[in-house]
Amino acid sequence: MAQSARIRLHRYVVVAVVILAVAAGAAGAIAWRPSMPPIAPPDRASFAETEVARGAALAALGDCAACHTAENGRPYTGGRGIPTPFGIVYATNITPDPATGIGHWSLDAFRRAMRDGIDRAGRHLYPVLPYPHFTRATDDDIAAMYAFLMTRAPVQQKAPANALTFPFNWRPLLAGWNVLFLRPGMWRPDPSKDAEWNHGAYLVEAISHCGACHTPHNLLGAEQGGQALAGGEAEGWYAPPLQAGSPAPVSWNADALATYLRTGFDAGHGAAAGPMAPVTHQLATVPDADVHTIAVYVASLMPSGPTPQAGTPQTAATGLANPAARSVADPQALAIFNGACGACHGADAPMTRAGAPSLALGTAVNAPTSRGVVDMILHGLPWREGHAGPYMPAFSAVLTDAQVAVLATYLRARYSDRPPWQDVEATVQAARRQGGGT
């Protein structure tokens, strides 16, 4: 009852905000935007190689390929369905194919899409394209990304039509959304901070759009003001806070973060999972200096110094609780853990001896929600063709919802001092419905 009442209330709020948004859009009379004249696809020689190379790094930092590439598809040809609370938005082809891609787009048209969320034809784009972030990018960086994309091989491939519920399938509504949530203007450096920090802040805010997943979103899908990087979700996966609220038992520093972002793994925290894994594959390709500045900036937002849990013994290696000292008497959970998890996550397992951290150090195990742990158990970390990286088998086929819940509850009790999770089985059901994402 409480849940359905809450959903009803949310519906009223959504309707009220939609009406407000429409009114704002109409009042501003900005829903209509002109189309930009088509151009002949530019010649590769018209772009400087250095600009194309910088554009490649920026496209990787911005992770364009993650959304604009379908499963097993060719890079940047679009077709991946991005789930949103309002339906599925299909990423478009951003290769320079004239018919189905951006071959006819001038730099002005591309810049308008990045800054204002308007395509060449004048239609509003959905903010699942993170133009509220890209709008902060410099003209030079936008031009470099344009140079990179326009020098890819053109591929003819049309994205499927979006599957959005009414009224969200009506694009002019986005004019109202933009009035409410798009804050135009370039990114401004903080003069009290050094150049490295500022470059990292710029990349995080204007290019890498970390907040698109790591910031909570409001009912209309916009990032909540004042909650930057306070934790959110990505295709159903738990996206932990990247600021003071980080539940990581060992605090992050710039070096650990840089290692994690480049390799998908850090010995003090564990492996990148779900939609974060492809992000790390992209970041493995960009200049060290860029990843390092991102790490410097994000680490500066995180809690500093180790934060050991009260009342637990310390180990020399981590300064944290020794999980072997905790015991939990649930024979069913113990049988599942020993039989399914222990071969890798046991105290003496080869993987643990080879340097993988104890589950006690896992952010997901210490998070306020069970969703991260549940997603890991169900979906694991799949092999990704062409990419080295951490692997974990998926257990969705062999564990029932109840068994996943028993196991997750056990992991929380054994490896974290934080309070038990509530409604774990409902979380398992939701995670199973939503699938593994990437």
Place this chain on the structure above:
Amino acid sequence: MIKLTVNGQEHAVDAEPDTPLLYVLRNDLGLNGAKFGCGLGQCGACTVIVDGAAVFSCLTPIALLPGRQVTTIEGLGTEDAPGPVQRAFMTEQAAQCGYCIAGMVMRAQALLAHTPDPSEQEIRDGLNPNLCRCGTHMRILAAVRRAASSLRAAAPTKAAAQ
């Protein structure tokens, strides 16, 4: 004692509840088709089917299994009367050393049960969890394609309905 149903037969097994199914199959039930490869769910040599889904039996404690149906490669056919997927693997000479093959067959069996007419990509994605160190992948893929068409030919109405 824990009760298991394997290839339609009930067994009462005297083993700890955290014992991996693979050990029980090989050591207690004499079903040696599933192989121990890595013991970490990385290679797929131990793959069996539980309630229609391919799983790593090396990471499946028997505590999970009461009330569920386990199928091993011994349940698909015999030497004299191999099942369609087994026959396809034999016809295509898919085995080199053969250590991975029981797992490959079980993975393919599960795939074809819910995807009777798989695309090349679906076959590759479906078999992705299983490794072969000899390198007979092209023959394994051919065997799965052959198995798919022979299964469809045997059940034309079902395939047409898909």
